[in-house]
Structure formats: C-alpha cells, structure tokens
Amino acid sequence: xxxxxxxxxxxxxxxxxxxxxxxxxxxxxxxxxxxxxxxxxxxxxxxxxxxxxxxxxxxxxxxxxxxxxxxxxxxxxxxxxxxxxxxxxxxxxxxxxxxxxxxxxxxxxxxxxxxxxxxxxxxxxxxxxxxxxxxxxxxxxxxxxxxxxxxxxxxxxxxxxxxxxxxxxxxxxxxxxxxxxxxxxxxxxxxxxxxxxxxxxxxxxxxxxxxxxxxxxxxxxxxxxxxxxxxxxxxxxxxxxxxxxxxxxxxxxxxxxxxxxxxxxxxxxxxxxxxxxxxxxxxxxxxxxxxxxxxxxxxxxxxxxxxxxxxxxxxxxxxxxxxx
Numbered sequence: 001x002x003x004x005x006x007x008x009x010x011x012x013x014x015x016x017x018x019x020x021x022x023x024x025x026x027x028x029x030x031x032x033x034x035x036x037x038x039x040x041x042x043x044x045x046x047x048x049x050x051x052x053x054x055x056x057x058x059x060x061x062x063x064x065x066x067x068x069x070x071x072x073x074x075x076x077x078x079x080x081x082x083x084x085x086x087x088x089x090x091x092x093x094x095x096x097x098x099x100x101x102x103x104x105x106x107x108x109x110x111x112x113x114x115x116x117x118x119x120x121x122x123x124x125x126x127x128x129x130x131x132x133x134x135x136x137x138x139x140x141x142x143x144x145x146x147x148x149x150x151x152x153x154x155x156x157x158x159x160x161x162x163x164x165x166x167x168x169x170x171x172x173x174x175x176x177x178x179x180x181x182x183x184x185x186x187x188x189x190x191x192x193x194x195x196x197x198x199x200x201x202x203x204x205x206x207x208x209x210x211x212x213x214x215x216x217x218x219x220x221x222x223x224x225x226x227x228x229x230x231x232x233x234x235x236x237x238x239x240x241x242x243x244x245x246x247x248x249x250x251x252x253x254x255x256x257x258x259x260x261x262x263x264x265x266x267x268x269x270x271x272x273x274x275x276x277x278x279x280x281x282x283x284x285x286x287x288x289x290x291x292x293x294x295x296x297x298x299x300x301x302x303x304x305x306x307x308x309x310x311x312x313x314x315x316x317x318x319x320x321x322x323x324x
Contacts (some may be wrong), residue, residue: 004198008189011202012074015209018068019061023217027224030054031195032168035101037225053222056097057187058230061210065237067197068116068206079199081128082240088121089164089236093228108228118161121236126156129243141249141324164235169265169285171231172299174222176287178215178255180235180308182208187254188241191319195245207237220298250324254315257308261285 030036036052066083075077096108130136130149132215137147138155171177185208192201211234226234235258240249252259264286271280281289290300318324 003185004193006200007072007198007202008193008205011068011206014071014182015206016213018064019210020216021204022058022064023214023224024058025056025059026060027054027217028043030056030224034239037078039158041316044074050222053225054095055227056227056229057218058090058213058222058226058233059094061214062086062207062233065210066202066203067209068209069203072206073202078197078244079203081125082200082203082237082244085121085125085127086114086237087232087239089161090229090233093116093168093230093232096228096256100191115161116162119157122157124162125160125243126153127242129156147259155248157249158322159243160199160239162262163239163255163258166255167235167264168228170258170261171226172285173287173291173301174216174220175218176301176304177231177234178211178218178226181238181311182211182304183210183305184216184238184254185310187244187316188238191245191247192241194320197245197283200241200244201255203237204241208236209290220301250315250319253318253324254312255302256311264289
C-alpha cells in the first residue's frame, strides 16, 4: 500500500477512534457544567423538547480531526494555513456558543462582530494565497482568468464567510450538518490526493473520520450537538481546502446542500422585508420547511445526506474529468 494511502487510513481511523473514545467523557463534562442548547422560541414546536441537550461537541471532534492529520503526515505550509483558518473559525464558533450558554439564551455574538472576525481570517488566508501564486488572480470557469490581488481577497472572503455561515445554518437537525459535511470531506480528500496534496488529503480524511465518530452521538435522537464550535470549524476547513486546491467554485457543487440552506434564508428574509411580513417557506432554513410540511426530521436528514453524497460524486466527476 502506498505511504500516502496508509496515511489516509491512519488519519481517518485516528479521527473516528479518538472521537468515539473521548466523546462520552466530553459529554459527561458538558452535562455537569449544564451547558445545554438553547432553542429559539420561533422554531418548530417539537424542537423545544431538545432544549438542554449538551452542545459544543465541536470542542472535541474538530481538534481531534486536526490532530489526526498532524500525526498522519508531515508538516507543510499549506497544511499549516488550513489549520490556522480552521482553528480561527473554530474559536469564533466556540466564543459564540459560550456567549449563548453564559447568557442563557439563543443569541450569541452579534452578526457584525462575527463578520468582522471572518473578514480578518479571510484576509490572512488571502494574503497567504497571493504569496504562493506566481500571478495572483482568480480563474473563473468558462469566463477566464481575472488578474489582481483584489480578486483573490474578495473571493477568499466570500468563500470563508459563505462556507462557515452556510454550514452553520445547515446545523439545525440531528446529524444533518455532520452527515452532509462528511461526504464533502471525503470528496475533498480524493481531490487533494489527485492534485498532489497528500498533506491536505490527510486533513480532509482525518476530519471526516472525526465527524463520522461524532455522528454516533449526534444522530437522531442527538445526545449532543456540534454547536457553532463544530459547524464553523468544519466550514473553515472546507473553505481552506477549496482555496488551497484552487477549487472554490467546485465547492458550490460539492457543498450544494449548504448553498441551498443559505439561499433559502436569504430568500426568506428578503421576501419578508419586501412584502412586509409574507413568507416563501413555512420556515427557514429550508430543512424546517420540510419538517413543518409533515416530514419527520430523520426523513429530511437522510434525504439531504443522499443529496450531499450525489453532489459530492458529481463534483468529483466534473473535477477528475477536467470540466471544473
């Protein structure tokens, strides 16, 4: 077996194994602290029974996923850049979660404060990307190359803020975000290996393993939620992988589930303001719309997992075929 493939198996196994072993202890600690999820009053009524479920599961499985990649492969500048972005987003999510539990309400950091921090993280990643490019710019499929540092910085900001917030919005049903992200991470593991980024592939597979281990506790009925700590950490990793491998537009397809979730919120809020109170969906993000329409959340979650898997495979097909 090739050393790189062995590293992937090691990273995935370590990520899953350590999460499965450590989560019961972490879960017990969250219960002792009384750090449970606060459910918004305007949310689906059947979700009120989930109030008090321990949260911040990302506080364990995200660093475990990163450690798995550290142990599985040698250090590199690209891997370090992805780690920094992931840890930055993870800490932002953790601060948001801690603000919620300390204030005993479902409101954490203000949106403008989150955006400011995301902008800072995007700027750091954008500067790194420009330093590693022979000619800074953005290659837009079917439209050509747009030269200029400003295009790199703009695209980086859109990818980082968009991905972290979209994954965060997807995390609204038991296991939904974890299962959807798992498919995306496995796809990016293959993309990284194909593109000669074995170091980044271990990061993707290590986190995929950790996410899979977390799903054992997060699937319906969830014993613990990942919280913003987990969703923003995962979003940051996906954004970093897409930016380093120069495949940010491919992420729109592979992460299509998060894109639809985010767009449904934008559409709902915009339509609500323009029509002074009318709605497109029963509730947004769109997974709530389906639940309020009579589908059980397990049905919604499993179908979105399947859609995410299909989109991941389709994205791989386009990329390996040289079409995107």
